[in-house]
Amino acid sequence: MPYVTVKMLEGRTDEQKRALVEKVTAAVSETTGAPAEKIAVFIDEMSKSNYALGGKRLSDQ
Amino acid sequence: MPYVTVKMLEGRTDEQKRALVEKVTAAVSETTGAPAEKIAVFIDEMSKSNYALGGKRLSDQ
Amino acid sequence: MPYVTVKMLEGRTDEQKRALVEKVTAAVSETTGAPAEKIAVFIDEMSKSNYALGGKRLSDQ
Amino acid sequence: MPYVTVKMLEGRTDEQKRALVEKVTAAVSETTGAPAEKIAVFIDEMSKSNYALGGKRLSDQ
Amino acid sequence: MPYVTVKMLEGRTDEQKRALVEKVTAAVSETTGAPAEKIAVFIDEMSKSNYALGGKRLSDQ
Amino acid sequence: MPYVTVKMLEGRTDEQKRALVEKVTAAVSETTGAPAEKIAVFIDEMSKSNYALGGKRLSDQ
Structure with missing residues (x-):
């Protein structure tokens, strides 16, 4: 604890995700x-066909 | 904001998902x-082997 | 199923929340x-001191 | 209702997941x-590259 | 890990919640x-005015 | 986007929460x-009676 979830579009590189969890953990600590x-970080990746802003999916824009 | 998450079984067509985010966004607005x-909609799709009702997964019924 | 979660700032009236769940359910159906x-709707209300955009909480703006 | 979500690493067998939802449902009931x-159980599986403890992903350990 | 979330209506007694986390943890283990x-359990309590089935909140039924 | 949720025990001061969202946003960006x-941060505070590790709630330890 704390438990941190980062929800974002898929497509970040492995290197970006490695840096993300390291820096976020440091900021929370x-x-x-x-x-x-004691800090857990979950990355929750979305596809563009499952995420919409303003009623329109990113895959339809 | 608001942020809307629709959790449902996988298998809906692309056309259904397009209509879903459009109609839900209008209803919330x-x-x-x-x-x-300002309204975001996330579609969260489950497989039948990861969802149970009454202690039994849909894939086991 | 589906399960719908609407995350938004607290402060909407009871009448707005009643209309919200009715219209969202109709849109999803x-x-x-x-x-x-079969459609469940959850309203998840946040306070302005627990929500930030651009690194600043709404209660600090 | 209640709605139960079990978030865990991917890799459990089908037999383990079948037993998991059965036993958890009985415990909640x-x-x-x-x-x-009336009890729903969702299994939410994570990959080792999307889960970190102590700022390090399981896939990097 | 695993992380278990039990979402339910508020109103259970302290004794029920104590038994709930104990039995659910045993079932998952x-x-x-x-x-x-290593197993964490979160109880997420909803009010009847923030939960709807069939487009009607429990507080309106 | 990204959307970040920090789930933690209640009891942090307003100053800690202000610093938390600022530093986490910088780390994600x-x-x-x-x-x-474009980055949103949600703080999700739990009480000790709704969080358990090892089958025992923090309020029971």
């Missing part, structure tokens, strides 16, 4: 005081 | 007063 | 073919 | 008094 | 092989 | 390339 080894 | 372009 | 009585 | 047929 | 001390 | 103004 620094500001909440939780030890880094 | 009309009833909450939020402008449509 | 019409576009997915699921019978209305 | 017994302790909350909800009838089993 | 037994069927997935995960050690109990 | 830097590593994913998404502009900060």
Whole structure:
């Protein structure tokens, strides 16, 4: 704890995801005081056909 | 904002999903007063082997 | 099924929330073919001190 | 209702998932008094490249 | 891990919730092989005015 | 987008939550390339009576 979920479009590289979880964990630890080894990060990737803004899916724009 | 998530079984057509996000966005905008372009819709598709009712997965029925 | 979650700021009236779940359920039923009585809607209300855009909470703007 | 979500790493067998939803449904029914047929269970499987503890993804350990 | 979320109406007693997390943890441990001390359970309580079935909130029925 | 949810125990100060959303947004922007103004952060606070590890709620330990 804390548990962090990052929901974003698929397509980031492995290197970006590796840096993302490292930097987010550091930011959460620094500001909440939780030890880094207790912080979990989940990446939740969406496809463009399952995400819409303004009533239109990204795959339809 | 608002953020809407629709969790459902996989298998709907692309045309159904396109209509779904359009109609849901309109319904949310009309009833909450939020402008449509601020409303996000996420479709979260489940497989029948990961969803159970009454203790039995749909893939086992 | 489907299961719909609407995440939004607190402060809508009871009448708005009543209309919201009714219209959203109709939109989902019409576009997915699921019978209305099988559709669940959850309203998830956030406070302005627990929601941020651009790194700033709404309560700090 | 209740709605139960089990988030775990992918890789469990079909037999394990079948037993999981059966036993969890029984545990929830017994302790909350909800009838089993009203209880839904969702299994949400993560890959090792989308889950991190201590700032390091399982796929990087 | 696993992480289990139980979403249900508010109103269960403290004793019911204590039994719920104990029995659910045992069920998940037994069927997935995960050690109990690694299993987290979250209880997510809804009010009747934020939950609808068939387009009607429980507070309106 | 991305959408970030931080689930943690209630009890952090307003100042901690303000710093949390600022630092997390910066970390996500830097590593994913998404502009900060498109990044939303939700804080989801749990009570000790609704969170269990190892089958025991924090309020029972």
